[in-house]
Amino acid sequence: MIEIGSFIKLQRTKQEMTQGDLAQGIVSLSYLSKIENLKTEASPEIIQMLCTRLGIQVDNSLDSTINEKCKQWYGMLFEVNDKKKIITTYEEIQTLMDSNLTESLLLFEIHKIRYYLVLGDFDEALNKINELKEISGTFDNLHLYYWYKFRGNYSSSSGEFNQAMRMYKLAEEKINKIEITEEELADIQYIIAVTHSKLRNTLEAIEYADKALDIFMKQYNFLRCAQVHNIMGISYRRIKMYDKAIKNFNLGLHLGKLNNNRQLIQLTNQNLGHLYSTKGESKEAIKHFREVLDDERAQLLDHLNSVASLVREYYNIKDFEQTSKAVKHGFQLTKQIKNVEQYRIFYYILYTYDYLLKEDYEKFEKLTIQEFIPYLQKHKDFVNIIIYSELLAGHFEGINKYKDAAKYYKVANFAYEQITNI
Template identity: 75%
Template structure:
């Protein structure tokens, strides 16, 4: 699609950004209906009209800057692709944005679409959604390359909001588009990796292994050890789920090794967390506790990861009847939780800590009310069937101890139903 045709989308974006009405922009240049046709790509305006509209918007037409803008955009897109310093990403973004605001460029739409990814990296989910809604109005004008990133980044947004079925639908649309485009193999591998993660979240274990291996082949070929380590973690989780423990441990150890080569603490401790879950599922509590404590004791690790490991540690200590350590872990968990700005986003940790806190204090009515009315419905809503099993069984065993066998049977059935959901996914 040429720049003159694409200009309609550009004008619409710049006009709305400047909060200018169609009437204000069109006045004395073109009719309202003709401007509407330009913005909706129903007509190709003359260079004179383009110049007049751009002048009113405060935009210059300077083709000499096109290659500079393209180069800067390419660099910034690469920064979003890998894990980079957020301040550097923001600094580069501001530099490009100032060029976009004052120059007519073919790079505008792709830049605007990449803003979705940018806002997600910064954790600004509202801004990402606003950008999606804004671009949705002109998405009918996107070419195949625009559509590829449009689908992929919307998939990223859905994934960040735990809407994994919708994310997978969009990733598949992106995958279809990638087959028609000459996209860099690292970009294709990145799509395969996020699809592997999404399959893993949906418990499509064999698909998760398949897509991870596709991505891993590319990352290995290009000596991208960080991405290789991420892939080995997904493979480790997948093999753990189908009880191929030796393969799982092999992949987690590879991830640990590569994490240490990169001196990447986040990756090392993510792997320790996964090893903790593996040994927990094997019933080897001592080993599980050792790995969870590795994460908790590393203050360089993100707060959320440490909180996830504390939650797992609480459960592990409780299951081996080490109640003193359970209480200490709960106390530390609440200290970490209080440091989070948005507790709603990490509500699961609040539920876990309160569940075991009520059990430790023998406040059984509060325990029952929390797990029955809030926690299990929350997990079911998010289709987190693995945790439904854990907490439905915890509740059932509690009712057994209280000689409430009818209630115990009811929640064993809830756990069994969750098992069936995992088996059917």
């Protein structure tokens, strides 16, 4: 059961009520502070009066109803669901929470972090984290598990993968102290695998992905299996076990098609394109990148990723006519962009190759040296640092500027060192 003091403090702050507003005529400010900070237990009469002023019923008859609705909503936050349905269910539960004292409240409030992340409202997610920090000292092990997990989700969404991993590991430490479903266990293992993959901890990514896959397969959850196969494919590609990588990607693609999940199909095609590109099999790489680009239902980000990949692939095989067509298509796509900063890397990629095609080497050098490579270094995008540092170094080598060439080969080598910690 939620500690009543924590409940009162949470409801008071949500209603933007001061301690003075709540305490007036009921208790002293210092006594209310002790109640809220769990330093004393107030009488049932005082609790009743405080809850009445907050507009809360002290009635446990709806507990089971609220608990069931919450469980349903929590599940919706982890599967592919209509956001409108998620919002509608949230609003129904919030109405019940606002007028009833229930043991589900804290877990519901913690899940709001995940809810805001699903909606893409990162500012609200951070606000909720900051709000809950004040009462996090009263959380039990189950609360702490989700508290750490969702803070990890927030850090991941911000690109802070080391911080995310710290949070996920704290959540993992709570697993033996709480009761969670096998599906929940698989989910935390999956997101730890994803985070290890982001951090280039390849063997750890495979280990955790394997654990998650075992559970998802037993549950016949093919959608989640497809997600795991993508992580395993990426991991095996990085350690050059290409046959295993292709097998996992093809399984992911098959399961994505079985579920008619366009996002997974596009992701897997993009990953297969990168794999064949790494192997030097440009024809196969281009085929998979085009699968994404030719899908009219694909999201803008997916189209931009595929066109950027095609531009690089066509240029690398010296098919400059197709490179030019891909660049033009990319510029057409950028007209749909509303948040330029979010997609800035694609502008850099398109202009880089546009200048090379036009043989405007002065602009190419200026862009890559002064803007593009510093941008990639700021975001610790080591893979693209390698690609574009080597592109720049090769350019300098071709015009006999060997000192400059050596400088950017050195930049590329440093980036290699950062991503070879497998």
